Amino acid sequence: MKSSNLLETRNKILKLVDEQNSWRKKCINLIASENVMSPMAEKVYLSDFMHRYAEGEPFARYYNGTKYIDQIEILVQEMLGELLGAEFVDPRPISGTVANLAVFSVLTKSGDSIMSLSTPTGGHISHNKYGGPTALRLRVYNYAFDYETMNIDVDKTRRDLKSEGIEPRLFVLGASLFLFPHPVREISDLAEEYNATVVYDAAHVLGLIVGGEFQKPFKEGADVLTSSTHKTFPGPQGGLIATNSDELFTKLKKGVFPRMTSNHHLHRLPALGITALEMFSFGKDYARQIVKNAKTLAEEAYALGLPIIAEHLGFTRSHQIALDMEKIGLSGKEAADLAERANIIVNKNLLPWEPLKNVRDPSGVRIGVQEMTRFGMKESEMKTIAELLKRLWLDRETPEKIKEEVINLRDNFQKVEYCLGG
Ligand SMILES: Cc1ncc(COP(=O)(O)O)c(C=O)c1O
Incomplete structure (x- = not known):
């Protein structure tokens, strides 16, 4: 690499890290496999x-x-x-x-x-x-x-x-x-x-x-x-x-x-x-709130017309819910891409009845509420998220318009909860 490019590349790396850090503070992350550590951790x-x-x-x-x-x-x-x-x-x-x-x-x-x-x-x-x-x-x-x-x-x-x-x-x-x-x-x-x-x-x-x-x-x-x-x-x-x-x-x-x-x-x-120490102190409350949040998000979103699966089983007993986007004319990828434009991060996911060959473009979306729960969101925020998702996926409002509301909502939930101070 040419020496003139070294500095430029260094600056680019620093800038990309800064951008990631500040962007993710403005996002509602609903990826079911992720979370954040506490400041002390x-x-x-x-x-x-x-x-x-x-x-x-x-x-x-x-x-x-x-x-x-x-x-x-x-x-x-x-x-x-x-x-x-x-x-x-x-x-x-x-x-x-x-x-x-x-x-x-x-x-x-x-x-x-x-x-x-x-x-x-x-x-x-x-x-x-x-x-x-x-x-x-x-x-x-x-x-x-x-x-x-x-x-x-x-x-x-x-x-x-x-x-x-x-x-x-x-x-x-x-x-x-x-x-x-x-x-x-x-x-x-x-x-x-x-x-x-x-x-x-x-x-x-x-x-x-x-x-x-x-x-x-x-x-x-x-x-x-x-x-x-x-x-x-x-x-x-x-x-x-x-x-x-x-x-x-x-x-x-x-x-x-x-x-x-x-x-x-x-x-x-x-x-x-x-x-582990945090889980000794706060694990029960944290886990209870996660399951409550997942259920609330599922119930609210379903009531608004979103195709949450497993309604007959009460939707979920974990941190996850899943949607069959095909029912509303979207693929899982289209839905996840639309959500990202609104700063809501979810992943496309195969649903149990789909063939494996659909893996790159499945009809499902998987959502997990554990990270937003860790940032202190409760049932009323789940209701708001359900409405935002409905406007995005059912009403097909412009994602960039919804993004402003996502940023405002997330702005009130920046502190990691259920963790040790000091
Ligand atoms: C059920 C299950 N097992 C194992 C893993 C792999 O975990 P890791 O990413 O820590 O390798 C995952 C990842 O999402 C998972 O869903």
Whole structure:
């Protein structure tokens, strides 16, 4: 690169970062997989730890200079264990995907079969053949899905396994489109018939689980929990694995290191610890408000004529709602693009009954209210958002006109709530 361009490019990078920071303060972010950390978590995130290595386990590292991260990592393990009702927690996976890969890699061998939800019915890419399972040479079979209950059809899945002679090693639960709790108990009974392990991927709902507003995977029979730490759980981007089995944990840790990570991006851990503390203090209120907000947004939007799915089931029991935009003559992409012009950020999403080939232009939109809840929005703001979405998607008002109202609404919700002061 020419030296004259160096300065120009530096300035461009600085400007783009500034623009992102100020733009996102003017947006209503409804992406279901995102969140923001508290100021204190952000403060400890930017530390010397971001430059360091600590391969191995606390107080048994392959590097020197780790005496402080050793202590932090143990505190984080203990706090997350208490929040999750798990005896053993490994917070070293650097993402939910890495956590899943680490678990699958030690609990299966090449050629084994695993069960998961298909992508349209909510399964994450890391549960399916386009993701990690193929790298591990696994065969992926998908659960039968009942569109009426919007959930796994356990009886049909049992019959399918028998008739096709499939013997799964793992039953993966949890999803990216995750409106209703999964039948963990029933799947755990089915898994027992195959002497298989139940892995519950809590990436989306971790904050709701620790806040007591969603199902309790371990109590209901899950053997292993994997997760991201940055969706409804509002921590730094990263992952974790938890279990109550000493025997399993010995294996799972090896999946994380040395298999799927070397260093585990240490600066995440103090921020994860601060977020865990916040969940001890505020998790219940925060999770309760998220579910209330999601329900309110769904009910209000539906009453205004927006095509929210699963009305017969009360729309949702999580942080998410989903819309079938085809019903009002838009594709998911068109709807999401219109919303972005109004500073409302949502993502297009496959709906359970759609073919996978629609993935680039699906008919659905997925919405999550956890981030706006974290910024203090409650039911009355959900009503306002429902009206803005109706004007945007049903009345087809000019997005740029709605944008001004979005900026004004968001302006009153700039402070992260449910967090520690000081
Ligand atoms: C169910 C599920 N599992 C795992 C992941 C992957 O998480 P990460 O982005 O932390 O790798 C996601 C991401 O959205 C998800 O929805």
